[in-house]
Amino acid sequence: MRKFYTAEAVTEGHPDKEGDQIADAILDVCWNY
Secondary structure (H helix, E strand, O other): OOOOOOOOOOOOOOHHHHHHHHHHHHHHHHHHO
């Protein structure tokens, strides 16, 4: 059973871009696992 987690990061500059990068990294780990 696969578990998916969502992450949202609030940083200076581009929070949406940072959040997308974090989410993409998490999804990559999930798909490769």
